Amino acid sequence: MSTFQELGLNEDLLNAINDLGFVTPSEVQQKAIPVLLEEERDLVALAQTGTGKTAAFGFPMLQKINIKSRTTQGLILSPTRELCLQITNELKLYGKYCKGLNVVAIYGGASVTEQANQIKKGAQIVVATPGRMKDMISRKLVDISKIEYSVLDEADEMLNMGFYEDITDILAHTPMEKSTWLFSATMPKEVASIAKKFMYDPLEITVGNRNESTNQVSHEYYVVNGRDRYLALKRLADANPDIFSVVFCRTKRDTQRVAEKLVEDGYNAGALHGDLSQNQRDLVMKAFRNNQIQMLVATDVAARGIDVDDITHVINYQLPDEIETYTHRSGRTGRAGKTGVSMVIVAKSEVRKIKSIERIIKKQFQKKDIPSGMEICEVQLMSLANKVHNTEVNHEIDPYLDSINDLFEDTNKEELIKKFFSVEFTRFFNYYKDSKDLTVSESGESHSRERSSDDVRYFINVGRKDGYDWMSLKDFLKAILELGRDDVFKVDVKDSFSFFNTEKALQEKVLSFFTDFKYNGRFVNVEITENRGRSGGGKRDRKRGRRNRDEQPRGERRSRRSKDSGRRGASGSKKNRRSASDRPRRSRRK
The missing domain is CATH 3.40.50.300 (P-loop containing nucleotide triphosphate hydrolases)
Structure with missing residues (x-):
């Protein structure tokens, strides 16, 4: 079917479709709409996001409900507030010529009283997030005991977000003889389970293969x-x-x-x-x-x-x-x-x-x-050149041309072009001229060598006895040092002490932070070790019952040198470090 007219939609909906500029129905619409219009049955539709699923269930529901009745006849559950509002707005556009249509959105973060008042005015269709819908049912602010159609939109996402029990409770308040339409991008076992529990002999339609990404x-x-x-x-x-x-x-x-x-x-x-x-x-x-x-x-x-x-x-x-x-x-x-x-x-x-x-x-x-860096400079330069080339002349600048021409009277065309484009090019060139190659090899060997040359391994005097495992210690270090999720790695937790790594550029920050640092009333000591790898890190000599020599802090191996002295010897230079945000201000586009 190549047109919406062939799908069996009524005149009111076709007029709205023309206003919206829809020409050809999508594949999921071609497969779902005729079936839902002709039969009263359950449906499972698997299609990717952006393929027109809202229209696939929206048009049949709008055509089949009784607009003259004030009873709630259709319920659509969606995972988020944004999607709830989006569906509501689209249904209103689809039904713009359906006089008396009232579609109400129910979602968290807005007034329950106002939403309840909208429903009391007579809402034929309710679009809701599961949490708010369950809340309003418990308060007896909405009645879905007579609905004829229920839709679970983005069903896989709702289940991933933990709404299974909410959905179960909501559907328990609906009649058994209703039609249930389930739309989802993927079909994990949880979605299959809910289809089996709440649907009777559903027809399944699939656009592409299950879970497959679009070819676009x-x-x-x-x-x-x-x-x-x-x-x-x-x-x-x-x-x-x-x-x-x-x-x-x-x-x-x-x-x-x-x-x-x-x-x-x-x-x-x-x-x-x-x-x-x-x-x-x-x-x-x-x-x-x-x-x-x-x-x-x-x-x-x-x-x-x-x-x-x-x-x-x-x-x-x-x-x-x-x-x-x-x-x-x-x-x-x-x-x-x-x-x-x-x-x-x-x-x-x-x-x-x-x-x-x-x-x-x-x-x-x-x-x-x-x-x-140089590839980016070239891309930016040519992008600017194309924009300048394709820009329509604004003749409001004509009165100022004489002054501009006087300014560039001694500048030839080639020099003028260089000056003009250097304004943008120089910003990126200055930032990227000394930039490093960010891509790393997938080879474990070369990656390991690169890591070991840039890493610093530390000893810290907290461990399992203090209630830490590797994950909680990593989270603790990231939080107090205000580091990113990947800035602390190779965390190795022992009974009363632990080891961890950071990049070398963070060495000074780590050591200075832990100078005379107290946590829960005790001093937390951090020192540098010489072994930067994970293998053997912190292992005890089983025969002697002590840590490996290579993992002992310098302060223990060198006659208990003072902490400050050890840190001075380990401190790195700032000269070759560059802040992630040390770049030219990017011109804001409107």
């Missing part, structure tokens, strides 16, 4: 040292001057930190995560949709409501904990028939995850090197 998106990965992750992100942005992207982080803290650093470095960036108020999230999304933000740094949960068709890149600053989540991330780009790129920044230890993702999405990743 290409996949790339870049291997860097963990400490260079942020520098790599900036280079990828600089190498794509017209980037309009979503940058994914795993935690709210990392999301905020990365966004703030990007803004400090002159990028048009913003953060989107669960700690923001609803008003703050709305403002960020409005700026992003208006292209005032070019790099939106987001958590997976917050990004579920992003519905922007022009996103050029998805950048995985950190891989998700659940591999299936990668499918949702990459689905943010390559939408509405456009192409997109999904980039992954990984440390060497994470490369194996790329292979796992390839098996799930059935697509191959292309390994690429982080662009060099």
Whole structure:
């Protein structure tokens, strides 16, 4: 079926479709809409994000409900506030010619009383997040006992977010004879389980293969040292001057930190995560949709409501904990028939995850090197040249041309071009002229050699007896030193002492911080050891019951030299270190 008219939709919906400029139904719409219009049955639809799933269930529901009735007949559950609002707004657009239609959004972060009042006015369709919906049912503020259609949108994401019990409780208040439509990008066993429990003989339709990524998106990965992750992100942005992207982080803290650093470095960036108020999230999304933000740094949960068709890149600053989540991330780009790129920044230890993702999405990743400084300078220069070449002349400058011509009277064309483009080129050249190569080899041998030359290994006088394991000690060190998640590594915890590594550039910061440092009433001592590798690190000599000599702090091996003396001998030079944010201010684009 090549047109919406052929799908069996009524005139009111077809008029709205014409106003929206929809021409050809997507594959999931072609497969789902005729079935849902003709039959009263359960349906499982597997399709990638951005393939038009909202219209696939929205049009049939709008056509089948009784608009003249004030009874709630349709319930749509979605994982996040953003997606809830998005679905509500789209249904209102689809039903703009359906007189008397009332679609109400129920979500956290807004007034319960106001939402309840909207429902009392007569809401034929309720779109809700599971948590708020369960709350309103318990307060008897909404009645879903007579609904005829229920939709679980982004079902896999709702289950990943821990909404299984909420969904179970909500559906328990609905009639058995309703039709349930489940839409999901992936089909993990949890989704299959909920389909089996709440649906009767569902028809399954699949667009592409299960869990497979869309063909509109290409996949790339870049291997860097963990400490260079942020520098790599900036280079990828600089190498794509017209980037309009979503940058994914795993935690709210990392999301905020990365966004703030990007803004400090002159990028048009913003953060989107669960700690923001609803008003703050709305403002960020409005700026992003208006292209005032070019790099939106987001958590997976917050990004579920992003519905922007022009996103050029998805950048995985950190891989998700659940591999299936990668499918949702990459689905943010390559939408509405456009192409997109999904980039992954990984440390060497994470490369194996790329292979796992390839098996799930059935697509191959292309390994690429982080662009060099000179490559970025060339890209930026040619981007500016193309913009200048394609710029329409604003004749409002005509009155000032005589003064400008006088200023450049003795400047020939070639020199003028050089001067003009040097304004932009020089900023990037000065920043990148001495920049290092960020790409590292996947070979364990070469990577190990590089690590050992740059690492510093420390002794610290806390261990298991103080309640630490390797993870909690690593988190403790990162928190008090205000370091990134990859800045502390090779943590080895013993009974009463431990060892850890940082890059050499952080040596002075670590040692100075722990000078006369007290924690919970006791001094915490940190000193440098000479063995920087993990093998043998901190192992006790089983025959003699003592630590290896190579892992003993210098202060113990050298006649108990004073701590300050040992630190002076170990302190590194600042000359060759460069701050991650020591770059020219990037001109903000409007």
